[in-house]
Amino acid sequence: MLDPVSLFFYLIPMGLILYLYVRRYSGHHGSSVRARQDALEAGLTEPASLHPDIDPTKCTGCRACIAACPEIPGHQVIGLIHGKAELINPTDCIGHGACLTACPHGAITLVFGTERRGVDIPHVQVNFESNVPGIFIAGELGGMGLIRNAIEQGRQAVESIYGARNEANSLDLDLLIVGAGPAGFSASLAAMECGLSCVTVEQESLGGTVAHYPRGKIVMTAPVDLPIFGKVNFRETTKEKLLTFWEEVEVKTNVAISYKERVESVVSIENGFEIKTNKASYRAHAILLAIGRRGTPRKLGVPGEEQAKVIYHLIDPCQYKNQHVLVVGGGDSALEAAETISAVEGTSVTLSYRSNAFGRAKQKNRQKVELAEKEGRLNVIFNSNVVSIGADQVTLEQEGNHIELKNEAVIVSAGGILPTPFLQSLGIEVETKYGTA
Secondary structure (H helix, E strand, O other): OOOOOHOOOOOOOOHHHHHHHHHHHHHHHHHHHHHHHHHHOOOOOOOOEEEEEOOOOOOOOOOOOHHHHHOOOOOOOOEOOOOEEEEHHHEEEHHHHHHHHHHHOOOOOEEEOOOOOOOEEEEOOOOOOOOOOEEOHHHHHHHHOOHHHHHHHHHHHHHHHHHOOOOOOOOOEEEEEOOHHHHHHHHHHHHHOOOOOOEEEEOOOOHHHHHHHHOEEEEEEEEEEEEEEEEEOOOEEEEHHHHHHHHHHHHHHOOOOEEEEEEEEEEEOOOOOEEEOOOEEEEEEEEEEEEOOOEEEOOOOOOOOOOOOOOOOOOOOOOOOOOOEEEEEEOOOHHHHHHHHHOOOOOOEEOOOOOOOOOOOOOHHHHHHHHHHHOOOEEEOEEEEEEOOOOOOOEEOOOOOEEEEEEEEEEOOOOOOOOHHHHOOHHHHHHHHOEEO
């Protein structure tokens, strides 16, 4: 038995450790509760896409998921409440999946959508093959919007195709890749590396959705292995620098991509598919769809929308110098467009959004818009809808009142319509996910 003096010196450090633990726990709990409450009051409760679903019965509060999350420093996506991990800033989560990997107890599942807001996702197996044998899906179309994830998926999908290839294939091609965005470009390089006979078609230009980002947009990336080329160490770079890098890789590797070529039909044949485009006809054993989710731009369906001054993605903010501009939408592309245009000399910019908060936009973009509004560069009108677009004005409706604004340009950033009819024409099943994997 310990004597009183020894017991005293034993209990002091134990008590200090307990005190520090309780203090740290209380601090995390309090800050997490405040962050969650702030998100609820601001209406920022819906994750944009893939996000963690945390099982409280398995979570031990070890904070491994919190430490692993690479999102905005000082603005946690996951917090600790009553000793359990919770999603406290849902709109800031963009599906890195680092939390899933870090959790040592299997408490996290990555899911799409929520009980309130569904997300349409094509049926894709673990090897990236759809429910139609021979048709594979990678990247944003399958719900993976991050550049790094898309690059990884493009490579992994080709590895699956290569592993299942028929060496006695009598068709023209082993693989036809549709799209030259991050997933399609990576897949094209992987096909070269594997020695597959392959053609890549792209209806627009290298980069896919990335090519349509506003000029100077910061593209969040992480280190990744690009087939043939090797390690890519970008962590935060602009759209222009990333596209320039890809163009350099395209030249160095001599990968062949057919631009301005659009798929018009796909017909199943023995051992594969016959694909007709606006330029040629191909017979391929497998198809990889890396076309993104942008599909057809979502339109407003209001009078005057057919005018040339109405566009659906921003290319160069400087073209709107000294103009009255309306931006419509509440996602990242809308906020980025409005903020960048508002920085151009002489512009008068209004951002119209149908909801009462920017629930689908990243914190960094919301902060930029708040600053632009505070500085008087930008006018934000929540709970509003476009009623009509005239030659030199637009009319908005807000809670029963009409607002008329001078206008020379309208940029609609209301998202794209998933190419569901095209997918269904191929026999691919599309499921609306409400908080499921």
